[in-house]
Amino acid sequence: MCGIVGIVGKSPVNQSLFDALTVLQHRGQDAAGIVTSDQGKLYLRKDNGLVRDVFHTRHMRRLTGNSGIGHVRYPTAGSSTSAEAQPLYVNSPYGITLAHNGNLTNSDNLKRDLYSTDRRHLNTNSDSEVLLNVLAHELQILEKNQLSPQDIFKAVREVFKRCKGAYAAVALISGHGLLCFRDPYGIRPAVYGKRETENGTEFMVASESVALDALGYELIDDIGPGHAVFISEDGQLHTEKCIEEDTFAPCIFEHVYLARPDSLIDNVSVYKARLRMGEKLAEKILREWPDHDIDVVIPIPDTSTTSAMQLANELNLKMRHGFIKNRYIGRTFIMPGQQMRKKSVRQKLNAIDLEFGGKNVLLVDDSIVRGTTSGQIIEMAREAGANKVYFASAAPPVRYPNVYGIDMPAADELIAHNRTEEEIGEIIGADKIIYQDVDAMVEAVQEGNPKIKTFDLSVFTGEYVTGDIDMNYLQELEQRRNDMAKSSQETSEIENSAMVMDLHNQ
Ligand SMILES: O=P(O)(O)OC[C@H]1O[C@H](OP(=O)(O)OP(=O)(O)O)[C@H](O)[C@@H]1O
Ligand SMILES: NC(=O)CC[C@H](N)C(=O)O
Ligand SMILES: [Mg+2]
Numbered sequence: 001m002c003g004i005v006g007i008v009g010k011s012p013v014n015q016s017l018f019d020a021l022t023v024l025q026h027r028g029q030d031a032a033g034i035v036t037s038d039q040g041k042l043y044l045r046k047d048n049g050l051v052r053d054v055f056h057t058r059h060m061r062r063l064t065g066n067s068g069i070g071h072v073r074y075p076t077a078g079s080s081t082s083a084e085a086q087p088l089y090v091n092s093p094y095g096i097t098l099a100h101n102g103n104l105t106n107s108d109n110l111k112r113d114l115y116s117t118d119r120r121h122l123n124t125n126s127d128s129e130v131l132l133n134v135l136a137h138e139l140q141i142l143e144k145n146q147l148s149p150q151d152i153f154k155a156v157r158e159v160f161k162r163c164k165g166a167y168a169a170v171a172l173i174s175g176h177g178l179l180c181f182r183d184p185y186g187i188r189p190a191v192y193g194k195r196e197t198e199n200g201t202e203f204m205v206a207s208e209s210v211a212l213d214a215l216g217y218e219l220i221d222d223i224g225p226g227h228a229v230f231i232s233e234d235g236q237l238h239t240e241k242c243i244e245e246d247t248f249a250p251c252i253f254e255h256v257y258l259a260r261p262d263s264l265i266d267n268v269s270v271y272k273a274r275l276r277m278g279e280k281l282a283e284k285i286l287r288e289w290p291d292h293d294i295d296v297v298i299p300i301p302d303t304s305t306t307s308a309m310q311l312a313n314e315l316n317l318k319m320r321h322g323f324i325k326n327r328y329i330g331r332t333f334i335m336p337g338q339q340m341r342k343k344s345v346r347q348k349l350n351a352i353d354l355e356f357g358g359k360n361v362l363l364v365d366d367s368i369v370r371g372t373t374s375g376q377i378i379e380m381a382r383e384a385g386a387n388k389v390y391f392a393s394a395a396p397p398v399r400y401p402n403v404y405g406i407d408m409p410a411a412d413e414l415i416a417h418n419r420t421e422e423e424i425g426e427i428i429g430a431d432k433i434i435y436q437d438v439d440a441m442v443e444a445v446q447e448g449n450p451k452i453k454t455f456d457l458s459v460f461t462g463e464y465v466t467g468d469i470d471m472n473y474l475q476e477l478e479q480r481r482n483d484m485a486k487s488s489q490e491t492s493e494i495e496n497s498a499m500v501m502d503l504h505n506q
Contacts, residue, residue, distance in 0.1 A: 001188070001258045001334075001405050002086070002101040003027035005206045006069040006170040006178045008231040010199035012036075014063040017070040020204070020211040021051045026260060027101070027207060028074035029330045031085035035097040037172055037233075038065030042095055046071075046085040050330070067178055067233065069170045071099035074334045076407045077107065077481075078125035087172075088129050090120075093140045094147075095174035100128035101207055102166035102188040102405040105468055110134060110162065131167055135159050139173070147176055149230045149238040156181050156228045157242045164468050166251070166404035166456075168223070170205055177232040180205040181242070185249045185465050186225030187404045187456050189265045193217035194237075203231045208263040222266050224248075249465040252455040253406060255445045256395040257303050257333070257366050268448030271306055274366070276444035277394040278310030281364075281436050285315065285392070289434070294390060295359040298322035300377055301349065302331075307394040308364035317362075322355035322384070323377070333369060334407070338483045345376045356384035363430075367395040369408060371415030374428045382429075391430040396438045397421065400462040401477065403469055408459060409481035411474070 003024030007013040017034045032054040033046025045059040051072065055063075071086035078084045087097040104110065107127040114120045114130065118137040122129050138155035139147065152173070159181070166187035170180045182190045192205045193212040204217045212219050223229055226243030250266055251258075261271040285292060297319045299308030312319035329348040335341045355361075361381055368374050374391055381389045397416035402408040411417045416424055425433030438460050446452055458464045479485060 001027050001254075002074055002099075003072040003207045004069070004099045004101050004168060004170045004190070005071075005204070005211055006099075006172070006180060007202065007204045008067045008178050008233065008235055009202040010197050010235070011066060012064060013066055013068045014060050016215055017063075017068050018051065018055055018060065020206060020215055021070045021072050023211045023214045024072050024207055025051055026331060027258065028072035029334055030075055030080050030336065031073040031082060032071065033085050033087050033099070034063055034068055034070040035087045035089070035172060036063045036065035036068035037174060040175060042089065042097060042172070042174060044087065044089065044097070046082065046087065048080065048082045048085065067172065069097060069099050069172050069178065074407065075336070076103045076405050077127040080336055084124050084126040086128055088126065088132050090132055090136045093136065094176060096132065096136050096139070096171055098128065098132040098135065098169055098171040100131055100167055100169045102168055102183065103127060103403060104130060104163055104167065105165035105403050105466060105473070106163070131159070131163055131169060132171070134162050135171060147173070149232070149240075152176070152179055152230050153228055153240040153242055160184050160226055160243055164466055168207065175233070177230060178203075178205070179228060179230050180223060181228035182223045182225060184226040184243045185247050185456065186266070187249065187251050187465070189250065189254055189259070190223040191219055192221065192223060192229050193219045200235055203235065203237055205229060208259055208265065210260045210263040213262070219264065247465075248452060249454045249456045250452065251404060252441065252445055252457055253402075253459060256441070258406070261306050266449055266452060268445055268452075273445045273448055274306035274394070275310040276447060277436060277441060278307035278364075279314050280440040280444055281307065281392055281394055281434070282311045282314030284437065284440065285434055293360050293388070294362045296320050296322075296355065297362045297364060298355065298381075300363060300365040300373060301325040304364050304366040304394060307366060311364055311392070320355045322352055322361065322381070323349045324352060325349055332373065337487055338370070338372070338413075341370070341372050342376070345373050346380075349377065349380070351380045351384040353384045356381055356386040358385060358387050360388040360390070361386045362390045362392055364392045364394065366393070367398060368393050368415060368424070368428070369398045370413055371424070371428050374430075378429045388431045389429070390432045390434070391425070391428065392434040394436055395441055396436050396460045397424065398459045400459050401474055402459050403464060403473070403477065404456060404458070406459070407481070410478040410483070412478070413483060
């Protein structure tokens with residue numbers, strides 16, 4: 001769940017892209033990058049690190065031009081070296097750079113075709129480089145010096161036919177303009193908007209509407225599943241549906257955890273969806289445990305706070321901020337290794353003893369994935385003097401790997417895999433555990449936009465909407481990307497990264 005952004009403006013866009021990436025930082029903390037286009041030249045700066053650390057004044061100065069794209073990365077394929085930071089670049093045809101949120105599920109097959117049939121070279125293990133080269137090939141075979149928007153949409157149709165999995169992508173095609181497209185299932189989000197200036201209309205695309213808000217852009221719409229938006233260099237907007245059948249199934253985990261609450265995704269307010277999740281969880285508690293003895297509701301900051309607030313309201317209990325978050329520590333779930341994630345929980349959260357002493361507390365989190373947070377938080381609640389520690393999750397048990405752009409590749413690393421709720425409660429050390437039901441979570445989101453009939457629920461149900469995922473795929477993914485495999489691969493990739501070819505980095 002990386003963050004993507006693109007702007008076609010009427011004045012330099014470097015600062016706006018930087019600001020937008022800062023707003024999207026919660027979608028990826030490993031690397032950041034910006035490419036701008038100025039009079040036929042592309043200027044790139046990307047590296048590992050947070051947005052504020054990657055771009056210094058000297059880099060910003062060199063990112064000239066009135067259009068550009070940006071990316072914040074949370075790796076789900078390849079490695080986390082700076083060579084695989086995005087945007088990625090190919091020089092032919094035209095000069096194209098691309099930034100991608102999601103994960104291709106057929107990148108091995110595509111890689112083979114790109115080498116043997118399309119005669120294209122890939123220099124990294126990134127699936128996003130595969131996506132970029134498929135797009136480049138489909139544009140190349142049109143054999144045109146100047147592409148019309150319809151030519152570009154024709155190439156996108158072919159990309160949709162070839163690329164399986166999840167992708168919301170933004171690409172800058174030198175001498176042409178900015179292209180943004182969302183896979184046929186619309187698994188990962190993307191929106192576009194505009195801003196009027198005295199020099200004319202400026203357009204922006206982004207993973208989440210909150211980036212448009214922060215920059216004073218007005219939301220026009222979500223990019224629909226299998227749709228593409230092209231904004232020419234001179235600022236003309238074109239949109240097109242590039243698939244025949246609509247198979248919309250957006251990722252529900254965006255509403256559970258990934259997105260910011262102040263975003264609107266597919267016309268659903270993430271904030272309201274989380275409030276409804278809290279409401280429904282409270283209904284379940286009242287239904288199944290009417291004589292509960294909870295004294296106080298305590299959220300685990302940040303993401304669960306919205307649901308916890310509504311849950312407490314419905315239970316007619318007080319919600320207290322028993323855990324204080326260190327504002328300088330990022331999200332722990334999207335950190336690269338389990339060791340770092342584990343260590344960060346205690347650095348990030350600290351308990352206020354007086355909210356726990358002698359009380360029966362209900363701790364609320366948005367989700368329990370590896371159990372890293374919940375296990376340690378329960379220990380902290382006990383150390384702070386809690387009498388009973390109950391734990392509620394606003395999402396159902398996360399039991400299956402994700403293959404669509406969230407780095408949960410190994411079933412065995414998920415605490416709920418092959419375990420009952422009681423067993424999970426025991427492992428994390430809770431006196432009782434309460435999970436949301438899948439239907440209730442779906443309703444909580446769907447009530448915001450009843451037109452969405454299906455969601456990607458794969459991490460909860462094991463059903464993969466793209467229909468191309470089998471046991472073999474999941475086993476290979478697990479072997480390639482479990483925590484152990486990643487850490488040994490990282491060491492060798494980092495040693496080699498100095499040798500990786502790249503577009504000149506500003
Ligand atoms: O079971 P786990 O593997 O620990 O994963 C789940 C936890 O990770 C996330 O928090 P995170 O710290 O990433 O971000 P937040 O501050 O937005 O809640 C999520 O909100 C849960 O608290
Ligand atoms: N989280 C994402 O969207 C990752 C994008 C891409 N698969 C990468 O690893 O860079
Ligand atoms: Mg959290």
